[in-house]
Amino acid sequence: xxxxxxxxxxxxxxxxxxxxxxxxxxxxxxxxxxxxxxxxxxxxxxxxxxxxxxxxxxxxxxxxxxxxxxxxxxxxxxxxxxxxxxxxxxxxxxxxxxxxxxxxxxxxxxxxxxxxxxxxxxxxxxxxxxxxxxxxxxxxxxxxxxxxxxxxxxxxxxxxxxxxxxxxxxxxxxxxxxxxxxxxxxxxxxxxxxxxxxxxxxxxxxxxxxxxxxxxxxxxxxxxxxxxxxxxxxxxxxxxxx
Amino acid sequence: xxxxxxxxxxxxxxxxxxxxxxxxxxxxxxxxxxxxxxxxxxxxxxxxxxxxxxxxxxxxxxxxxxxxxxxxxxxxxxxxxxxxxxxxxxxxxxxxxxxxxxxxxxxxxxxxxxxxxxxxxxxx
Numbered sequence: 611x612x613x614x615x616x617x618x619x620x621x622x623x624x625x626x627x628x629x630x631x632x633x634x635x636x637x638x639x640x641x642x643x644x645x646x647x648x649x650x651x652x653x654x655x656x657x658x659x660x661x662x663x664x665x666x667x668x669x670x671x672x673x674x675x676x677x678x679x680x681x682x683x684x685x686x687x688x689x690x691x692x693x694x695x696x697x698x699x700x701x702x703x704x705x706x707x708x709x710x711x712x713x714x715x716x717x718x719x720x721x722x723x724x725x726x727x728x729x730x731x732x733x734x735x736x737x738x739x740x741x742x743x744x745x746x747x748x749x750x751x752x753x754x755x756x757x758x759x760x761x762x763x764x765x766x767x768x769x770x771x772x773x774x775x776x777x778x779x780x781x782x783x784x785x786x787x788x789x790x791x792x793x794x795x796x797x798x799x800x801x802x803x804x805x806x807x808x809x810x811x812x813x814x815x816x817x818x819x820x821x822x823x824x825x826x827x828x829x830x831x832x833x834x835x836x837x838x839x840x841x842x843x844x845x846x847x848x849x850x851x852x
Numbered sequence: 853x854x855x856x857x858x859x860x861x862x863x864x865x866x867x868x869x870x871x872x873x874x875x876x877x878x879x880x881x882x883x884x885x886x887x888x889x890x891x892x893x894x895x896x897x898x899x900x901x902x903x904x905x906x907x908x909x910x911x912x913x914x915x916x917x918x919x920x921x922x923x924x925x926x927x928x929x930x931x932x933x934x935x936x937x938x939x940x941x942x943x944x945x946x947x948x949x950x951x952x953x954x955x956x957x958x959x960x961x962x963x964x965x966x967x968x969x970x971x972x973x974x975x976x
Contacts, residue, residue: 611943614964614971622964623973624918627911634961634975635907647975653905654874665972667943672951673936676927679949684930685963686923687956
């Protein structure tokens, strides 16, 4: 998700029909610049060196989204689009149209990861490794981050786990209201929604953690674009959690 | 994000014909609002601070039509056309919460929208 206002001007985007390492290349109707979705920047044309502002999103199930945001509106499918045209692609062995350009064998190519890129430091959190964790207190590029993962809905979120300069540490709780996955922080004992980062009970109620951009991605695509990526492993003790 | 796989068998020839290469700089962004949110570009080849990218052409421009005038419905109406476990991208800006079904995004790739007063491109 990107802001369409660039240098004070509104832009609209279309599909260029081109790909970079199997991922979408957009163009904008105003300047004809080509934009890489995965790199979040211009790659050719007048705005080629321009970085798009990323607006973090949550990829989850319709029911989970509705539970978290009861007043949501929904893009109208008008009775169409009952099936995903990529379904066979998701489950098949093929890794995009041209295959991987930088095959990184640390994981299987089609393994799903949540990818985070924080000021030039990339890290991938495999769904399988996150499944037993719930809340991962990590440090990336010197910043304290919280990675949450709900295996039932295969939904992950990444937040900055500091509020007003104070770093918080999160743990999963037994408390679970209406199917909403909750966390508690050690420092204040407040209760938080794991997927929205909002404190719903305790001293921090009403506070929201800053959501960081994350990419729900196949490993082959993430490691193609980020050859130096770190890889989270639940077997390793997470050091320097600050 | 991921792209079509049901291409004709001649695709290898087609891809070679349509390929071009660009060099991008790894320099700092020129306008993003926050360094924290800026994605990085890792230097992998070529001159220090640059990166070579191969762009291939697989379809004509707008061969997949982006959405420029999205229409929305409320949650109760959405229940009639959505499965509970159907996946969505959810965007929440300034109290404006919107869900974009992936089944639809797969056919359009880009939705040009305005959420909570912020003009956005929802991409897949």
